[in-house]
Amino acid sequence: MLDHRPETTTDDFVPFVTAGARATGQYRCADCGYGITIHAELPICPMCAGTTWEETEWSPFSNAPGFRSLSRPTPRL
Secondary structure (H helix, E strand, O other), X not given: OOOOOOEOOOOOOOOEEEOOOEEEEEEEEOOOOOEEEEEEXXXXXXXXXXXXXXXXXXXXXXXXXXXXXXXOOOOOO
């Protein structure tokens, strides 16, 4: 049976999670960079058949179109 615990190191490397592990959040394939948002078991990457995933930072607004351009307009005098 596969070991589904994240791999950890003492260096500055990020932990990876293998396909088949239960996960919630946004992940990128460590081999090709394909991104997914998941609330289930991590799949084998559909783009490259990779089995190692890296968790990415998540924000409810990170994928909102134009989020950075929603600043307050400057009033005209």
